[in-house]
Amino acid sequence: MRRRSSRLAFALLFVVVAARADDSEQTGLGSKPTAEELGAAGYTVFPDGKGLPEGRGTVSEGKAVYQQFCAACHGRNAEGDEAAALVGGRGSLTSERPRKTVESYWPYATTLWDYVRRSMPYESPGSLTNDEIYAVVAHLLNLMGLVGDEDVLDRESLPKIEMPNRDGFVPDDRPDTD
């Protein structure tokens, strides 16, 4: 039933796309955004770098950003305090007490950029500039040994960084108990 309705939806879509000129299926509701409106609506950053904006940041700039805006909750060296540790834990995922951090667990560096832009600092999200986000991400990746002291992060270099747990994820293969 579910399958059938999704196939139907696919089929329907195809028909509608093909017959766009005089489509009676569509309501025509909703309005066309201007380019500015669309730009202001927001964006998503993808693992291949799509969505990453212009801007750049260095490790040393990032250290200053980190100390000012992040250290109070995540610890001076991102080792964790009131909020989670962001570094460490490599090699612990098969142990009895796995330590899941950005360093040990996250598959993509772009996710760090995307999440910091959306949600951090926790109490004032959206307050960092794109340069500051590139910088603080560079600092954190430097603490993990994934970025050199003199490296600069931007939309070209960030997606190329290979996180340690890049291949650590597998698709859902449940049910797994029968």
Place this chain on the structure above:
Amino acid sequence: MTTGKRGSQRPSRRAFIGLAGAAAAGSLHPAARAQTADAIRDLGETPSDYGRPSPFEDSKRWSRAPDATASSSNTPLADLEGIVTPSGLHFERHHTGVPAIDPDTHRLTIHGLVERPLVFTMDDLVRMPSASRFHFIECSGNSAREWSPAGAPNVQMSHGLASCSEWTGVLLADLLDEVGLKAEASWIVAEGADAGLMSRSVPLERALDDVMIAYGQNGEAVRPEQGYPLRLLVPGCEGSISVKWLRRIEVAHMPSMARDETSKYTDLLPDGKARQFTLVMDAKSVITRPSGEQKLDGPGFVEIRGLAWSGRGTISRVEVSTDGGDSWVDAEIEGPRYAKAFTRFRSPWRWDGGRHVLMSRATDDTGYVQPTLAALLETRGRSTIYHNNRIKAWEVHESGEVTNAEA
């Protein structure tokens, strides 16, 4: 029933589910008779603009950390009848608090790999063809305490991150039809208007299936804690993917690998690999009466009641055991049996006053059978946090007290 007081944490009159109910039906308790007489003499309340539960009722959500912004609250499942969770008792889980959104200024933007990006007002969405469906939402962290053998002491704590509502809204397939998908489209990324811009990716095949953009819940507007004025609803899937306060959908060529689909809501296995996009909530059931912290007030007839649900379809069978799983009987599935919705089961029992371990076991229409904790631990190891759908056991003691039990 003489009084209707229902405490979700402490045993209450309603929780005494032995012979008291039957006795009360025949002859009123003197106190209740006096109260009834007063009520007959005195004029009652005038109409009100928004009705509230009787002052004798005190069902409440429970929160582990009520003062924290990134927090949750649990539904008092033991207090519920039927399959609908009252909207004010629907569980909450939010990462950055509940935003206050004016529906007149709220917009849903759909863009990305589409022919025509579009912006919808709430009025636009309400004008679209609508659908109403009963669906549960369950946080995949529900029952996280149940990885230990005895688990949580009451059903609100053990299973209360699950609730069921009638949701009304627009099918996402209809909206995607309005914008027109490009050939490379394979995922959608949904984004909320909360302080953390919560974001999750949904495979396009599922998005075109039964996913809904909901503005209605149980006959009224979606509650603020549930995403007012608009939420994504991905039926049968872990709650966090049903992004609340929905403001933007980007049609994409791949998942965004958002923090809440990588760092969180993934399932670490013994070999160090983690399952990802484990969206479906597997079949599960729990006895809500008698359940932990309730008390039977004497031997005799007891109706064992509970809830079952499956993210893969309908519940086809629920079995109940009163002897710790040595023997099972089929419970009656009574009332509506909708796909991906709470389903109510009942089973008559005559309590002999002895010690009994009560359990329920659900089977869904794919043939999947709810597993034991041991079976889950054997395949998933001990590092998994989410997706615990083990069989839950309650122990009825000779005193009539009910506690959590090791299954």
